[in-house]
Amino acid sequence: MHLRAATTPALLVLEDGRTFHGESYGAEGETFGEAVFATGMTGYQETLTDPSYHRQVVVQTAPHIGNTGVNDEDPESRRIWVAGYVVREPARIPSNWRSQRSLDDELKEQGIVGIAGIDTRALTRHLRERGSMRVGISTTTLDADALLEKVKAAAEMAGSELSSDVTTSEAYVVPAIGEKRFTVAALDLGIKEMTPHRMAERGIEVHVLPATSAIDEVLAVQPDGLFYSNGPGDPAATTAQVELLQQALDQGVPYFGICFGNQLFGRALGFGTYKLKYGHRGINQPVQDRTTGKVEVTAHNHGFAVDAPLDKDTETPYGVASVSHVNLNDDCVEGLELRDAASRKLKGFSVQYHPEAAAGPHDAAYLFDRFVNLLEGTI
Structure with missing residues (x-):
């Protein structure tokens, strides 16, 4: 069985200054992109490997993610394309007959920086009210003001040929x-x-x-x-x-x-x-x-x-x-x-x-x- 190892603190900052504190999920480091939310309760592996999510940080509205692990049959492209990943409660133990490894390990293997343990419902409501916007996730700094400056310097989706x-x-x-x-x-x-x-x-x-x-x-x-x-x-x-x-x-x-x-x-x-x-x-x-x-x-x-x-x-x-x-x-x-x-x-x-x-x-x-x-x- 796979148990998630102890995690490090992580910080999420939206370009309007809204801040969420959580724990690292996937790779440690820093990432930037457009914050968007996906409402599917299943299919996270297909979501992650959809090239349409290139340069986007995906917030999963379903609270439990990673329950069925990861396999080699369900990817929709050659790699994970999301710029970052946001979940509320990641699975501690993947459990499915098709599972070959945990989602946490797959995110780490492909260098995808994520954050877990935040109120994704509050974040989703914020994006619905204010609109999609740029966002940063970091485990290297917990200084919200410093991260916000980097978020504001990141590329916007409008006008981007990808x-x-x-x-x-x-x-x-x-x-x-x-x-x-x-x-x-x-x-x-x-x-x-x-x-x-x-x-x-x-x-x-x-x-x-x-x-x-x-x-x-x-x-x-x-x-x-x-x-x-x-x-x-x-x-x-x-x-x-x-x-x-x-x-x-x-x-x-x-x-x-x-x-x-x-x-x-x-x-x-x-x-x-x-x-x-x-x-x-x-x-x-x-x-x-x-x-x-x-x-x-x-x-x-x-x-x-x-x-x-x-x-x-x-x-x-x-x-x-x-x-x-x-x-x-x-x-x-x-x-x-x-x-x-x-x-x-x-x-x-x-x-x-x-x-x-x-x-x-x-x-x-x-x-x-x-x-x-x-x-x-x-x-």
């Missing part, structure tokens, strides 16, 4: 499972491993390409469709990928995007994007598919959203765009559709959430089937 930090360095192929039906070029803006797997299950051979790929590199794989993944950063600062998407739409390549891919789709169609007060992060967000009326519970991780009208279609150079999905908590745009102005056939679509559901509910798996229908030309 997809180039997390993308693959080389293209790779995820083969179709069973009979190959289609070829898709997937731009890796911070892709999770389950996403190409969901497409492969449907007979799609997925060519995962670096975020810096040009249109010639996309067309070189002779794709039946183009896919944009989730990813971190400000969509307004991510311009080359918007231009690439516009070039692909000009050439009639069918498109499907999720999360960051929804925001970039919006910008490619001429809509703006804006930073949400505290974002949506967790596996329990209610979204309505306005094309069917169906309400689904969905997995989210985003701090930016598309500014598009909910009540009317919009003429674009590529066709007619409309809002296809909406968040039932705050009316945030959760999906877009692009249709040919004359035939009304679907040319592309996107959603603001994670249909691959790792972790999360499987309500949105139909979106991969919708993508197959788009590739078939039947919708």
Whole structure:
């Protein structure tokens, strides 16, 4: 059995001066990032390894974290991406038949600085009221004023282009499972491993390409469709990928995007994007598919959203765009559709959430089937 060793004091300071004292969890040291909260009660391993959390310090609202330990099957990427980790009560003893080591040990191994033993409910309420903001965690200094100065000097999320930090360095192929039906070029803006797997299950051979790929590199794989993944950063600062998407739409390549891919789709169609007060992060967000009326519970991780009208279609150079999905908590745009102005056939679509559901509910798996229908030309 693994018992957590004695820990050292740790300090958390938000950029508005709010301070929390706790104990070290994971690696000792100092870290900075944007403080955000995630509401999932399970799936912490998938959360930690989601590249969309790059440069963010994640606060878990569920009080007990680490109960099921860590395994080698559930990571969604090659490493932990969070800049820091905040929990209330870490498990003393991981207990699960799949567990191979403790979460505390994994955080230490990967150099992730965290803090435990603080009132995460109070911290979450503060972020809801004041909005996401920069934060620092330290075990090297317990001087709140000194740490606050470093927090104020840290980079802000707005204006940051981060997809180039997390993308693959080389293209790779995820083969179709069973009979190959289609070829898709997937731009890796911070892709999770389950996403190409969901497409492969449907007979799609997925060519995962670096975020810096040009249109010639996309067309070189002779794709039946183009896919944009989730990813971190400000969509307004991510311009080359918007231009690439516009070039692909000009050439009639069918498109499907999720999360960051929804925001970039919006910008490619001429809509703006804006930073949400505290974002949506967790596996329990209610979204309505306005094309069917169906309400689904969905997995989210985003701090930016598309500014598009909910009540009317919009003429674009590529066709007619409309809002296809909406968040039932705050009316945030959760999906877009692009249709040919004359035939009304679907040319592309996107959603603001994670249909691959790792972790999360499987309500949105139909979106991969919708993508197959788009590739078939039947919708």
